[in-house]
Amino acid sequence: MFRDDLLRDERILVTGGGGDLGRAMAARFLDLGASVVLCGRSPERLDAALAAPAIARHAERATALPCDLRDPAAVAAMMERIWQDGPLTVLVNNAAANFIAQTERLSARAADAILGPSLHGALYATLEAGRRWIDAGDRGTVLSILSTSARTGRAFTAPSEMAKAGLEAMTKSLAVEWGPKGIRMVAIAPGAFETETAARQLRPGAGDGDEGGFAGLAEWIPDGRLGRTDELADLAAFLLSGPAAHITGETIAIDGGAHLRSSGAEDLLRWPQEKWDAVRQRR
Ligand SMILES: CCCCC/C=C/C(=O)SCCNC(=O)CCNC(=O)[C@H](O)C(C)(C)COP(=O)(O)OP(=O)(O)OC[C@H]1O[C@@H](n2cnc3c(N)ncnc32)[C@H](O)[C@@H]1OP(=O)(O)O
Numbered sequence: 001m002f003r004d005d006l007l008r009d010e011r012i013l014v015t016g017g018g019g020d021l022g023r024a025m026a027a028r029f030l031d032l033g034a035s036v037v038l039c040g041r042s043p044e045r046l047d048a049a050l051a052a053p054a055i056a057r058h059a060e061r062a063t064a065l066p067c068d069l070r071d072p073a074a075v076a077a078m079m080e081r082i083w084q085d086g087p088l089t090v091l092v093n094n095a096a097a098n099f100i101a102q103t104e105r106l107s108a109r110a111a112d113a114i115l116g117p118s119l120h121g122a123l124y125a126t127l128e129a130g131r132r133w134i135d136a137g138d139r140g141t142v143l144s145i146l147s148t149s150a151r152t153g154r155a156f157t158a159p160s161e162m163a164k165a166g167l168e169a170m171t172k173s174l175a176v177e178w179g180p181k182g183i184r185m186v187a188i189a190p191g192a193f194e195t196e197t198a199a200r201q202l203r204p205g206a207g208d209g210d211e212g213g214f215a216g217l218a219e220w221i222p223d224g225r226l227g228r229t230d231e232l233a234d235l236a237a238f239l240l241s242g243p244a245a246h247i248t249g250e251t252i253a254i255d256g257g258a259h260l261r262s263s264g265a266e267d268l269l270r271w272p273q274e275k276w277d278a279v280r281q282r283r
């Protein structure tokens, strides 16, 4: 689909690179000639990502740095370490945290557990990369992974939708402010992709024959299926490539049209209180 050297001159940081979608994007960027740095909290998850065949076959161009994005000093130190080996050309804000809960029962700590990495962490990383690009007069691109629910809102995951809507506002705002400095801001809004954590955090079974997971979701998606990680990775690669150079401030949805008919959480509105109590017990 793309030339093998499409991203040859790019050096890309993928936050949450040990997660399913982050790993898929990193593998695609490597296939297309980029160098990639992965970050996340868990060194084990990062090591597993580096050892995955799709990444390990490009081992000379793939590295990882553990970093908790909720800590601005840790983000600054990570960027300092990365820049010692040369500038990034792309930041992919992919890391996030999310879980379903009745919003009125969220503690402040629970709200911060979501807003911390999903909103603040992405902003800290954007500021650290952006100011280095601006100081050096370098070009750069920030790709943020949002969610279609930044557009629709979504019941039972309000803090995550607030974070994603905030990142969309950042994308539009900085496209204008940083555009004259050579920095491009783009975003992808995925619909449902069956990743391990999305299934666990957003579609947990609640007993009573409810197995949870993504089974049954496809039927309300207009094209009848969930997203595939390779499709998201290809869209990301295009948005980072030369042919997309005039695209900035935009968010592209990839969801088979699902958000035009539903946020995807309407079934949860029918859950009885006992199901919510069961899910809460299991966290
Ligand atoms: C149709 C599909 C649409 C999909 C749209 C979007 C999908 C995604 O975003 S999927 C990506 C999801 N990925 C992740 O969440 C990965 C990262 N996960 C985590 O970091 C954790 O799993 C975490 C989010 C649960 C929180 O981790 P941590 O910061 O370590 O938090 P603590 O365990 O210390 O808890 C802090 C605070 O939060 C409360 N809490 C945690 N889980 C739940 C829960 N399931 N329900 C309610 N409250 C929860 C926890 O109790 C703590 O609060 P206090 O008890 O008040 O101290």
Ligand SMILES: NC(=O)C1=CN([C@@H]2O[C@H](COP(=O)(O)OP(=O)(O)OC[C@H]3O[C@@H](n4cnc5c(N)ncnc54)[C@H](OP(=O)(O)O)[C@@H]3O)[C@@H](O)[C@H]2O)C=CC1
Binding pocket: 015, 016, 017, 018, 019, 020, 021, 022, 039, 040, 041, 042, 043, 045, 067, 068, 069, 070, 093, 094, 095, 096, 097, 098, 116, 117, 121, 145, 146, 147, 148, 189, 190, 191, 192, 193, 194, 195, 196, 197, 198
């Ligand atoms: N799967 C889906 O259906 C959808 C996903 N999305 C978005 O796509 C992106 C990837 O999701 P997905 O691959 O499913 O989820 P994952 O949970 O697999 O990936 C998220 C990654 O974020 C990392 N992370 C979380 N908190 C922090 C932190 N404080 N500091 C550094 N890294 C952190 C996690 O690594 P670690 O725990 O090691 O830190 C994890 O690897 C997210 O932005 C998500 O919101 C949007 C819509 C739908």
